[in-house]
Amino acid sequence: MRITDLISTQIAIGDPPLLNAAGLHAPYALRIIVEVVTDQGFVGLSEIPGSDRTYKAMEELKPHLIGMDVFQFNAIKNLIREKLGGVEDSRGETPWDQRLLVHLFSAIEVACLDCIGKKLNKPVVDLLGGRSREKVPFSAYLFYKYEGAGGDLGFEVDHDQSGWLKARQEEALSPKQIVSQARAMCEEFGFQSIKLKGGVKPPEEEYECILALREEFGPNVPLRLDPNALWSLKTATKYGKKLEGLLEYFEDPVRGQEEMGQLAKRINIPLATNMCTTSFEDIPQSIALESERIILSDHHFWGGLRACIELNRICHTLGRGFSMHSNSHVGISMAAMVHLGAAVPHLDYALDTHYPWQVDEVIKGGKIKIENGFVDVLEGPGLGVELDRDQLQRLHQQFLNSGLKERNDEIEMKKVDPQWEFKLQRW
Structure with missing residues (x-):
């Protein structure tokens, strides 16, 4: 063929x-x-x-x-x-x-x-070795955000919406607003674990958000925080100690394998990454430095679905946890993630997904359903979706x-705050 x-x-x-x-x-x-x-x-x-x-x-x-x-x-x-x-x-x-x-x-x-x-x-899952599970778990993915829904709606809110469609348009800049966002997302999709995209507010405020989420959802809902490597080692150590017992894992709080390795020795929280260990060539140094306990794979960035199956076996052999990273996507990538998540022998944590944030879809039948925090393995040949x-x-x-040619979040932020600049380390 x-x-x-x-x-x-x-x-x-x-x-x-x-x-x-x-x-x-x-x-x-x-x-x-x-x-x-x-x-x-x-x-x-x-x-x-x-x-x-x-x-x-x-x-x-x-x-x-x-x-x-x-x-x-x-x-x-x-x-x-x-x-x-x-x-x-x-x-x-x-x-x-x-x-x-x-x-x-x-x-x-x-x-x-x-x-x-x-x-x-x-189905693709059978080409990857067959099913290790029938349902694939996903985690709620929370963001600090300005008011607005994106796309044609821009920064305007449709006040006739309700539930998650309304919540995804609302401002979320405070702990109370983040908790409200989480509640709406979990009620809509049944997520049983929660991740907060950090690196936005001062660490004390993000810590307060985690406390508010713990108070709202109780001790049985795992929480994650991802500052996207924007914290210094000193800051990550200080707040990492305060976050002990609150987080399922701490994702890329500092930049690079060396600092991640140092932080891992100072705090008692598993560290996860999709920024410091991102290729097979990075793995030997990761093991030598013990820079993280969990690798968040992504078939777009690790070289495909079969490469991620290989990564899963390496992680298990070396005593590392395995899950998946996500970015803004539609149903074709979601289907690929589900097939991969169903096939990997060792899936230690629910997968990330931005999918609830996107209303647009390119596959027939509309968006893939997330129910009780899980997606059923898609039936049908191949990926199981059609354009x-x-x-x-x-x-x-x-x-x-749109006139857009590439992603540039700094340019977009400057439209709101002309003085804002991206920094490799902010706190």
């Missing part, structure tokens, strides 16, 4: 004004929908973070991928390295990963697996209208 065409479509999906260490989310998040077309009529889907750089690289690869066998992942990976291996390809210092080659290969691999699953009439062509076109036009 060989590739006869590769179609990449840039889309923009509405994204609320969520705050993080790098600034403020734009009214739209950018994604690229990838379709691998084969000579047997099967079309495989995937989805990756969108930027002009990634889109142009995918278009550059297209003529070289035509004729490749969808089963030959090693040959496809070698081709990508050969054609684009000379590009500067670092993770960058933002909360999101900016490497190019792993993005590209993950997109092609997922779409090829979707094709193979459709040909064999098997809604009308929605794809609408979201592509939304991309064209």
Whole structure:
């Protein structure tokens, strides 16, 4: 089964004004929908973070991928390295990963697996080794935010909404407002664990938020805090000690493996990362420094679904916990996450997902359901989702209208506060 065409479509999906260490989310998040077309009529889907750089690289690869066998992942990976291996390809210092080659290969691999699953009439989870579980757990993902819903609504609130649709539009800058956001999200989706995106407010205020969440939800709901490496070692030590007994894990409070390793020796909270250990080459140093106890994988950033299966086995062998990181996405990436989450033998923590924050969808039938904090393994061949062509076109036009070419949270934040600047360490 060989590739006869590769179609990449840039889309923009509405994204609320969520705050993080790098600034403020734009009214739209950018994604690229990838379709691998084969000579047997099967079309495989995937989805990756969108930027002009990634889109142009995918278009550059297209003529070289035509004729490749969808089963030959090693040959496809070698081709990508050969054609684009000379590009500067670092993770960058933002909360999101900016490497190019792993993005590209993950997109092609997922779409090829979707094709193979459709040909064999098997779900992707079966191509990854089969089901380790029938339902995949997800965690609530809270954000400090300004009032607004993103997309066409911009910073205006539709006061006729209720429940989570209303809560996702409301301001959340205080502990009380964060608790209200958490309550609405958990009531809607049944989440049984909660993560707060930190690095936004002074550490004392974020600590107060965690206390407020613990008081509201009690000791049986695990809590997580992610300052996105914005705290100094001194600050993380001070508040880490105060957070002992409150957190399930502490995600990237400081920057880099060395500081994470030092912090791990000073506080009694498991440290997790998707910023300091982000590739297989990072793992030996991670083990030597004991920089974290939990690695948050992401098939977009680790080089695909099969790479994450390999990472899962390495983590288990080395005594490290395993879960998954997320970014703003639609249903194709959500489906891939579910298949991966169902397949990995050792899933130690509920997965992150931004999915409740996005209203736009590109798959038929609307958004994938999250019930009682779980997503059922998707039935049907391949990923188990189909493109809604009308929605794809609408979201592509939304991309064209948005004028956005890449994600830049600092630029968006400066529209609110012209004096604001991104800092590698803020507190």
